[in-house]
Amino acid sequence: AIRMTQSPSSFSASTGDRVTITCRASQGISSYLAWYQQKPGKAPKLLIYAASTLQSGVPSRFSGSGSGTDFTLTISCLQSEDFATYYCQQYYSYLGTFGQGTKVEIK
Amino acid sequence: EVQLVESGGGLVQPGGSLRLSCAASGFTFSSYWMSWVRQAPGKGLEWVANIKQDGSEKYYVDSVKGRFTISRDNAKNSLYLQMNSLRAEDTAVYYCARAGQQLAVYYFDYWGQGTLVTVSS
Numbered sequence: 001a002i003r004m005t006q007s008p009s010s011f012s013a014s015t016g017d018r019v020t021i022t023c024r025a026s027q028g029i030s031s032y033l034a035w036y037q038q039k040p041g042k043a044p045k046l047l048i049y050a051a052s053t054l055q056s057g058v059p060s061r062f063s064g065s066g067s068g069t070d071f072t073l074t075i076s077c078l079q080s081e082d083f084a085t086y087y088c089q090q091y092y093s094y095l096g097t098f099g100q101g102t103k104v105e106i107k
Numbered sequence: 108e109v110q111l112v113e114s115g116g117g118l119v120q121p122g123g124s125l126r127l128s129c130a131a132s133g134f135t136f137s138s139y140w141m142s143w144v145r146q147a148p149g150k151g152l153e154w155v156a157n158i159k160q161d162g163s164e165k166y167y168v169d170s171v172k173g174r175f176t177i178s179r180d181n182a183k184n185s186l187y188l189q190m191n192s193l194r195a196e197d198t199a200v201y202y203c204a205r206a207g208q209q210l211a212v213y214y215f216d217y218w219g220q221g222t223l224v225t226v227s228s
Contacts, residue, residue, distance in 0.1 A: 034207075034214035036152075043202055043218035044152065055216065087152055091212045095168055098152040 002026050002090050006099035012107040017078045021102045023071045023088035032092035035064055035073045038101075039084045047086075048073065078104075109133040109217045111203045116222030123193050123226070129186040129203030129219055137161075137181040140206035140213060143188045145199035146221075155201070156188065157211070164211065170196075193226045200224075 003026040013019050023033065031051040036044035046055045048064040051071055061076040075082055083106050088099040115127040127143070142157040156167045156177040165177050176189040186203055200221040207216035 032212075036215075043220055044215070045218070046207065046214060046216050049207055049214045049216075089152070089214060091214050094212060095154045095157070095166060096212050096214070097154070100151045 001095075002029060002093050002097055004088055004090055004097050004099040006086075006088055006102045008102060009100065010103040010105060012105045013078055014107045015078055015080055019075045019078055019104065021073045021086055021088075021104075023066075023073070023099050025069045025071075025090055025092075028068045029090045029092035031067045032090055032096075033064075033066070033071050034089045034091065035062075036087045036089065037082075037084045038087065044087060075104075080106075109205070111205065111217060111219035113201065113203050113219045113222040116201065116224045118225045118227065119193055120228050121194060121226055124189070124191045125193065125224060127188040127190065127201055127203075127222060127224070131184045131186065131203075131205075134205070136179075136184040138209075140209070140211065141179060141186045142204045142206065142215065143177060143186075144202045144204050144215065144218075145197075145224075146202070147196075147199040150199075153199075157206075158186070159211070166211070190224070193224075195226050198224060198226045 033051045035048040038044040052064045085101045085103045110132045112130045143155040158177045174192045178187045202221045203219040204215035205217040206213040
């Protein structure tokens with residue numbers, strides 16, 4: 001099974017910061033990668049798919065990049081509503097696996 | 108508006124059974140692969156099972172094979188998960204989720220609100 005590793009597991013940031021989360025696949029997955037945002041007690045929300053395609057309705061401050069094994073999610077100007085946990089997910093192979101999550105907390 | 112509404116969760120003893128349901132609306136249910144994804148308390152996400160549009164293909168994570176059965180009723184716009192021989196490690200919020208593309212492996216573009224399954228004596 002393909003393993004997805006996110007870094008860091010958590011960090012603190014301030015409103016207005018530019019933040020980057022990294023996701024690494026244990027083998028190449030082309031661009032078959034999605035990013036989700038999850039707030040406490042809520043379902044995950046799709047942000048990005050195909051590594052860099054923004055889901056309809058998602059603010060343009062979110063962007064994704066990468067291919068193969070290394071991917072990043074960037075939030076260009078962190079807003080108060082962006083404090084949440086973010087997950088990457090590969091859908092290259094059988095039963096696409098998720099990363100362990102990155103929690104973005106208020107500094 | 109796409110809506111997915113799960114039901115059927117609750118407290119069950121180890122070895123017991125439970126059937127989860129997901130009522131879909133706002134889209135042509137029969138045109139989409141569908142899945143169950145779970146999240147143990149304080150943990151990450153795990154894809155549990157998925158099912159093709161016509162029910163002819165089903166896939167399961169190894170940890171639930173032989174115990175869980177995914178099914179659907181396109182006439183009722185509903186997805187199901189029959190869970191047997193439940194274990195403590197099956198305790199989680201179970202989400203119904205829609206495929207974002209028409210392939211057997213996919214990302215999820217819509218999720219339900221989840222239903223909590225607690226396996227405990």
